[in-house]
Amino acid sequence: MCAVMDRGAIRDGSTFGAVYTCNRCGHIWVTRKADGLPRSCPKCRSVIWNKNCKTVKCLRCGHQWISTKKRPSRCPGCHTARWDVPVSPEPVKVRRPAVVDPDLVERIRDLYYTGMTAVQISVETGLSFQTVYSIVCSLEK
Numbered sequence: 001m002c003a004v005m006d007r008g009a010i011r012d013g014s015t016f017g018a019v020y021t022c023n024r025c026g027h028i029w030v031t032r033k034a035d036g037l038p039r040s041c042p043k044c045r046s047v048i049w050n051k052n053c054k055t056v057k058c059l060r061c062g063h064q065w066i067s068t069k070k071r072p073s074r075c076p077g078c079h080t081a082r083w084d085v086p087v088s089p090e091p092v093k094v095r096r097p098a099v100v101d102p103d104l105v106e107r108i109r110d111l112y113y114t115g116m117t118a119v120q121i122s123v124e125t126g127l128s129f130q131t132v133y134s135i136v137c138s139l140e141k
């Protein structure tokens with residue numbers, strides 16, 4: 001976890017310094033401060049330069065960010081908590097032709113008139129809600 005990869009004291013003229021490496025930008029610098037770690041990286045000004053940062057990529061939306069956590073809880077891009085779980089390939093849906101055959105329209109109409117909602121018809125017929133809805137809408141005109 002220690003970011004200071006090479007902290008061995010080096011001789012810099014007559015002064016001893018410590019070498020620090022920024023985990024964010026990779027900047028290496030020498031400080032003569034005797035005590036304490038530098039607050040921020042002199043180059044990128046990151047205050048988490050000494051944290052074990054890593055670039056994290058969301059497998060859902062592709063967003064990349066730098067995190068100091070071992071496993072960030074959420075993707076800042078799409079806010080999913082399952083950012084490290086690849087999106088499982090969608091089950092291949094049988095794509096119905098855009099043009100719904102007249103028998104089906106009739107069936108939807110029948111179902112609609114029995115009092116079923118577009119959602120129920122969609123479940124019943126296996127058609128997408130959008131399709132059913134548009135047909136239902138056209139019936140109401």
Ligand SMILES: [Zn+2]
Pocket residue numbers: 022023024025026027041042043044045046049
């Ligand atoms: Zn830096």
Ligand SMILES: [Zn+2]
Pocket residue numbers: 058059060061062063075076077078079080083
């Ligand atoms: Zn995301």
